[in-house]
Amino acid sequence: MSSGIYSVLVTYNPDLSRLRQVVAALVPQVGRVVIVDNGSRGAAEIGALASEHGLRFLPLPENRGIAFAQNAGIAQAEADEAQFVLLMDQDTVLQDGAIANLIALYRSLEADGVRVGSVGNAYRDGHDQKLNTIWRAEGRRLARRLPEPGRESHAEVDTLIASGSLIPLSVLREVGAMDAALFIDLVDLEWCFRATAHGYRHFMSLRNIMDHTIGSGRLNLGFRTVTLHAPIRNYYLVRNSAVLAARDYIKPAWRRFFARQLFFYILIYGTVADRNLTRLRLMLRGLWDGVRKRGGACPISA
Template sequence: MPVRSENSEPQYFMNPETCAVIVTYNPNSTSFRDVVASLYRQVDTIAVVDNASQNLSEIEAVIQDFSFELIRLSENKGIAYAQNAGINYGISQGTKYILLMDQDTVLPEGTVGALRDECITLENQGVKVGAIGCAYRDTHDDKISVIWKANGFKLEKQNVDTNAKQLVAADCVIASGSLIPVATLSEVGLMDEGLFIDLVDVEWGLRAKAHGYQSYQSFKKIMSHTLGSGRLNLLGRVVTVHSPIRNYYTIRNSLILARRRYICPAWRLYLVLHIFPYLIVFGLVASQKWPRINFMMRGLADGLLARGGPYRA
């Protein structure tokens, strides 16, 4: 099993077409094994980047069975840093495409090939491809993912007929299950490590769009994905629930992104205006109200001051 630290050189060189990057942080070992097993015959190589998990030995046991690269980070440096570490490993191996994956996303057989074929078709047509994301079925409510697109000053949520199996343009796609050409990354840049977690994929998608690259969501295959830690039903609407500290990152990063020049008006308005109902819902209705309120107040302060990086107590 090739294993290296975040600063060491890879122990071997290969020339893969597609490198999958899986970021782990205290994963359920059974679910993680399912993720790796779903990828094993679909990609040329896998880089598992671990954000200082407490159950690292369980992760190593899974990787030993499949003989993939494990990059150990000395501390939790956030999903963007970990993704970049895996992307850089893939680039060092000469890969053409990067597949970003979460530790709990299971891909159906043939997904990566379908995404890559769609990407190549678009590239041959002269399209500047950002990311091509796989549509997902949320394990909490069994619903299929939607498309988010700016229309003037309005951000629209679009449901798609999954039976049509079409490729649909989107402003951004979730990171997990998304295929990105290395050539695109060289032009657009890597993930924004200052965001740490939350809205990292949104930021990259909107940055790519500002550079003239179009992202898409594919419906040829539907993957299973767990979004958040639960659901909250409120006045007929379903709200995704994360841990309290994620409320900090969501509010802080929304304010940080809203002031960036390449963020279009519809997204800028959404990022700012959704903070107010967000504060109400998670401050009054969700569990662990006081920790959430404290985190959200810090998020407001740090966001207004444009303080990025990990949360500091």
């Protein structure tokens, strides 16, 4: 356990049995944990779980978005003079020793003179057990590859998912906290891009593979598989892709990627996914709001 690490665990209507696994794996590896709940229906049960483990519990009266909740937890870590923040989702189970390994990786890179923005863990998706993809901008194109845990201990990446990422508080003070206007989706990527623009780099450890579940399922298109979320999330994916495509501190390869992706989302989720007409309505509003740079919660219902 490292007393200088403050974990911010955000919840929203979680599966309580899964959350118990998350907490059991997390608590022995960090100094303190705050559970920030985003207006869950079962907030009392989440609070009881926090109390059972001696954790701080911060219930928000309504869903303010993952970025707002993360920032609320980061403020607690700052007030308690933590050295690092470890961001966590409600469905990510860490392996034993994962955080000690991240600290060791951070210290090694720091000793080599690297300006480290964040370090995180590779993960296997709970739906298909596949390893995550590593993405790097190389000039005007994006290169992608799979991690090779047997051949490399870590890899430099352009972005990390928020869950399981370890960030020094000193970096957050310089770069700023999460962009609450994005609400949810692409929040972690945007922060990584912003940190990169400040001269920081990001690294993924391949020693302790996390168990992490993204979305509610998979949609097999034949030529590729895409992640399914609740329809409301398609609004945020399209809107925030449009927003990030217009931000000049993001590398051109990534900006083009977001511009392409938002139309891919509209085509696929608006035609072959379940509730496709609902998704299409939400995505078209997301595109409109993204072009106008409107942030916050989705203004229409699903």
